[in-house]
Amino acid sequence: MRLILVLVEHSGGVVDDSAFELASAARKLGEPGEGVRVGAVLLGNDVSGIAEGLGRWFDDIYVFDSPRLQVPDGVAGAELLAGLIEQEQPFVTLIPHTNTGMDLAPALAIRAGAPLLADCITLEATEDGISAVRTRYGGKVHARISAAGTGGFMATLRPGSFAATEAPGAGGELHTMAVPEGLAPQRRFVETIAPEPGAVDISQAEVLVAVGRGIDEEEHLEIIRSLARAMGAEIACTRPVVDKGWLAKSYQVGTSGVAVKPKVYLAIGISGSYQHTGGIKGAPFIAAIN
Amino acid sequence: MDIIVCVKRVPDVAEAEVDIDSSGRGIQLGTLGYVINEWDNFAVEAAVSLVEAHGGKVTAVTVGGEDDEDVLRRALAMGADEALHLTDPVFEGSDSFGIAGILSQAVADIPYDLLLTGAVSGDVGGGRVGPMLAAMAGIPHVCLATELSVEGSTARVRHEVEGGLERVVELDLPALVTVQTGMNEPRYVSVLGIRKAGRKPLRTAGTAEIGLDPDTVGPAAVRVRIDEMFLPPRGEGAEILAGNDEDTVAALVDRLRQQGGI
Ligand SMILES: Cc1cc2nc3c(=O)[nH]c(=O)nc-3n(C[C@H](O)[C@H](O)[C@H](O)COP(=O)(O)OP(=O)(O)OC[C@H]3O[C@@H](n4cnc5c(N)ncnc54)[C@H](O)[C@@H]3O)c2cc1C
Ligand SMILES: Nc1ncnc2c1ncn2[C@@H]1O[C@H](COP(=O)(O)O)[C@@H](O)[C@H]1O
Numbered sequence: 344m345r346l347i348l349v350l351v352e353h354s355g356g357v358v359d360d361s362a363f364e365l366a367s368a369a370r371k372l373g374e375p376g377e378g379v380r381v382g383a384v385l386l387g388n389d390v391s392g393i394a395e396g397l398g399r400w401f402d403d404i405y406v407f408d409s410p411r412l413q414v415p416d417g418v419a420g421a422e423l424l425a426g427l428i429e430q431e432q433p434f435v436t437l438i439p440h441t442n443t444g445m446d447l448a449p450a451l452a453i454r455a456g457a458p459l460l461a462d463c464i465t466l467e468a469t470e471d472g473i474s475a476v477r478t479r480y481g482g483k484v485h486a487r488i489s490a491a492g493t494g495g496f497m498a499t500l501r502p503g504s505f506a507a508t509e510a511p512g513a514g515g516e517l518h519t520m521a522v523p524e525g526l527a528p529q530r531r532f533v534e535t536i537a538p539e540p541g542a543v544d545i546s547q548a549e550v551l552v553a554v555g556r557g558i559d560e561e562e563h564l565e566i567i568r569s570l571a572r573a574m575g576a577e578i579a580c581t582r583p584v585v586d587k588g589w590l591a592k593s594y595q596v597g598t599s600g601v602a603v604k605p606k607v608y609l610a611i612g613i614s615g616s617y618q619h620t621g622g623i624k625g626a627p628f629i630a631a632i633n
Numbered sequence: 634m635d636i637i638v639c640v641k642r643v644p645d646v647a648e649a650e651v652d653i654d655s656s657g658r659g660i661q662l663g664t665l666g667y668v669i670n671e672w673d674n675f676a677v678e679a680a681v682s683l684v685e686a687h688g689g690k691v692t693a694v695t696v697g698g699e700d701d702e703d704v705l706r707r708a709l710a711m712g713a714d715e716a717l718h719l720t721d722p723v724f725e726g727s728d729s730f731g732i733a734g735i736l737s738q739a740v741a742d743i744p745y746d747l748l749l750t751g752a753v754s755g756d757v758g759g760g761r762v763g764p765m766l767a768a769m770a771g772i773p774h775v776c777l778a779t780e781l782s783v784e785g786s787t788a789r790v791r792h793e794v795e796g797g798l799e800r801v802v803e804l805d806l807p808a809l810v811t812v813q814t815g816m817n818e819p820r821y822v823s824v825l826g827i828r829k830a831g832r833k834p835l836r837t838a839g840t841a842e843i844g845l846d847p848d849t850v851g852p853a854a855v856r857v858r859i860d861e862m863f864l865p866p867r868g869e870g871a872e873i874l875a876g877n878d879e880d881t882v883a884a885l886v887d888r889l890r891q892q893g894g895i
Contacts, residue, residue, distance in 0.1 A: 354796035415795060416802075417764065418773050442793045445752075446776040449761040452730075453768035458856035459730075461759030479862070480644075480756055483651045484660055487860045529773035529808070533801040536791070550894050556647075574895050586815035599793050599813075607894030614647065628892035630885060 345434040345494075346380045347372050349401070350424070350447070352415075352439050353385075353393055361439035363507035365500055366400040369437055370510060372468045379434075381513070384427065386420055388413040398515025405431075409522035414535060417446030419527040425454035427520065432494065435473060437466075440499035442599070448499045458490035460498040466505075472496065481616050502598075503621060541593020543577055550576035551605045553596060555619075556583040557612020557633070564589060567611065579603065581619050597622040634689035634783060637740055638680040638713065639750040639762070640673040641695060642704035646756075651864070658859050669704050672751025676812040678819040679781055680749050681712035687783060690714045692743060696724055696735050702835070709830035710822045717743075721839030726852035729757065733765035738845045739838065740770065747788060748809040752777050760811065767809035774809040775802055779816055 347369035352359040366381055373379040382403035385394055388410050397404050407423050424447070428436060436451075438444040440462045452459035460466070463475035473496050474489040490496055545551060552571040558564065564578075571578045578594060585595045596603050597619045604625040611632045613619065623629070644665040652661045669677075680691045693708035695701050696719040705716035719739055727735065740748065748770070750763035760776065767774035779799060780791035788804045793813060804810070840847045848854060874881045889895050 352795055354798070359795070414800060417776065421768070441795060442777055443795050445760045446764065446774075446792075446794075449729075449764035450768040450774065452761075453733075453765050459759075459761060460857055461729075461761055474860070477759075478865070479758060480646045480651060480660065481758070482865070483646055484653070484862050485865045486862045488857050489860055490857050527773065529805040530775065531803045533789070533803055535794070536799045536801065538797055538799075574889075576894070582814060588818075599797070601797075607889060607892050609889065609894065628888070628894065630889065630894075632885075 344377060344380050345373055346382055346431055348382045348384055348405075348428070348431070348433040348436040350420075350436070350438045350444065351383045351385045351393075351397065352441055352443055353387065353390070356393065358393060358396065359439065359441070359502075360507065361441060361500070361502045362397070363400055364502065364505040365437045365439060366510070367508050368466055368500060368505040369435070372435055372466070372473070374468070381510070382431070382433070383515075384424060386412045386415070386423065394515070394517060398513060399509050399511060400513055401515050402513050403516050403518060405518045405520050407520045407522050411522060411526050414532050415443040415446070416527065416530060416532065417443065417450055418530045420447040421450040421454055422527055423520070423522065424451050428455045428457075428495070434468075434494040435496045435498060438497065438499045440501045444499050448497060452497050455495065455497070457495050457497045458492070460488055460490060460496070463498050463500050464504040466498055466500060473498065478617070481614060501617065538592065541591055543593070545577050545579050545594060545596070546601050546603050548577040548579075548603065549605055550574060550607045551579045551596075551603060552576045552609045552611065553579040553581070553613060554584060554611050555581040555613030558584075559612070561587070561589045574609075576609070581613055634684060634687045634747065635692070635745045636680040636684060636689065636747045636749060637692045637694055637743060637745045638673070638676050638708065639694050639736060639748070639766070640677060640704050640708050641670045641751070641754050642667050642697060642701045643670045643754060643756045653862050653864065657861050659862060667700070667703065669707055670751050670754045672753060672755075672812055672814055674819045675814055675816045676749040676751050677708045677711050677713065678817045679812055680747075681820075682817065683747070683781070683783060685712070689746075692717060692745075694719065694736065694739065696720070696727075696732050698725070705835055706827050706830060707822055709833045709835070710826040711820055713833075715833065716835040718835060718837045719839070719843070720837055723840060723847045723851045726855070727850045728855040728857050729759055729761040730765060730856045731850045731854055733762050733769055734849055735843070735845060736762070736766050737769035739843045742843070746806045747783065748772070748807065750809065750811050752811045752813045763809060763811035770809070772807050772809055773804045774811070775804060776811045777813045778810045779813050781810055781812070781816065
């Protein structure tokens with residue numbers, strides 16, 4: 344039976360939803376008529392509590408527990424995973440296409456000599472390998488991509504693109520893995536920094552008027568401000584608007600900004616990249632002016 | 634301090650209607666303009682300002698066809714000292730793995746302390762070339778940097794991580810850093826500036842010059858194939874308001890009212 348490995352992302356003792364999405368995506372990668380074994384890979388410090396909660400989703404749990412792994416480190420992670428892949432020979436290794444996944448997966452692909460399908464929004468096993476859909480050109484185009492071979496593939500999957508369904512009775516057999524001394528010494532942790540709270544909290548706003556690069560000039564923000572005032576809305580923006588220094592980071596909606604859950608979202612001059620829309624939760628009414 | 638910065642020229646699709654080409658595996662490039670990959674612009678600025686502060690040399694590198702020389706001229710105008718244009722008909726059709734392989738072979742001959750790439754490219758967007766290149770070169774890396782400074786033989790990097798957090802790490806040089814947008818304010822490049830930079834050294838190299846086995850690049854060597862490209866299906870329930878401005882605005886206001894937006 345095929346083994347599929349899933350790298351589990353977690354933060355502050357809480358497992359990221361991507362772990363369950365990837366576990367579910369993994370279940371569909373068996374040979375016709377056969378199930379799969381889905382193994383979680385858990386890297387961290389003092390993670391036995393987290394491991395316990397994974398049993399309803401994973402058949403096996405490979406735990407690398409060490410103070411060295413207190414914070415995610417793509418270089419150290421790639422080294423450990425390359426060893427595990429060599430040992431267990433999975434059919435596919437799945438990694439979330441998150442900031443930490445992006446830091447680890449390509450380096451791992453080189454160490455493991457594996458084809459890497461990046462940022463997949465679908466994934467399936469085919470007769471001669473695996474196949475996926477991903478976006479290109481900022482989401483304007485979709486591409487079907489594939490890799491051929493008998494196994495050893497890698498894919499990073501976009502968070503939120505795969506439905507998470509439990510696998511009752513999976514069991515979650517624990518495997519304690521060794522973490523070598525002096526792992527990846529050339530990269531060292533200094534500190535973790537939480538975002539500064541902004542003057543307004545857009546995450547609680549019911550109506551948002553959001554602006555993107557399409558507003559073209561900082562002066563045009565005044566028009567937007569008066570529109571927002573007239574609507575009784577807060578303003579929000581995309582990353583390029585913050586990059587240009589037109590609005591503070593606390594106004595940025597997206598995967599590297601604030602998550603919002605308004606009733607109405609009016610987007611002005613915004614192309615709708617997934618890193619932006621990924622920050623819009625719930626099912627708001629979205630209107631875009633282009 | 635010597636820095637190599639990888640740059641790429643990408644089609645500018647922001648305002649364009651994109652169509653699939655006749656091969657079914659690419660887009661029609663005919664009428665599109667080209668720009669430096671947004672992330673690479675921040676990487677070039679980071680390289681140039683570090684060298685302005687510490688001394689040393691910036692080399693800009695691209696893998697691409699004849700026209701991609703533009704992006705190197707632009708980097709030179711921003712303050713890069715030298716440029717290396719990796720171009721060879723056999724490079725065409727390489728995937729990210731192939732591009733990283735070409736870059737790693739080429740940089741092996743150039744002394745450097747720091748390798749910079751963009752975090753992702755606007756057209757491919759996988760964010761693979763940087764960390765793949767680091768792994769091939771056997772140096773540490775960190776992705777999605779928002780701040781970068783160097784002291785002695787150590788780089789200090791602030792980067793975006795899980796749960797909306799940022800983290801500061803230190804890397805022993807030589808190291809590779811992928812640059813996120815917003816790290817700095819990329820300086821303005823004028824046409825005159827590009828013309829002036831025309832005197833700076835720009836070297837061209839292919840497989841023979843960098844000593845690369847041609848069998849490791851191009852379509853035959855790809856690890857990930859592109860089977861087909863297609864336009865995304867339109868979102869369910871999506872509606873496009875078209876017509877004259879007055880009617881469109883009235884219709885939009887109407888819908889916003891219904892939804893409690895006004
Ligand atoms: C790891 C990572 C994390 C990221 N995190 C975020 C994030 O948290 N938030 C975020 O927003 N982005 C994020 N990004 C960036 C994201 O990929 C996009 O680059 C960004 O969202 C694009 O912003 P935009 O829509 O404002 O600009 P563009 O994509 O340039 O779109 C501008 C739009 O304006 C339209 N337009 C132009 N002129 C007019 C006009 N006169 N009137 C009306 N419309 C006009 C254009 O047609 C276009 O659709 C992230 C990227 C990466 C790699
Ligand atoms: N053809 C290329 N030539 C030089 N650098 C490249 C090339 N393709 C990608 N890169 C670098 O790798 C980064 C990430 O690209 P990608 O992996 O395609 O998302 C870019 O921002 C560039 O710095």
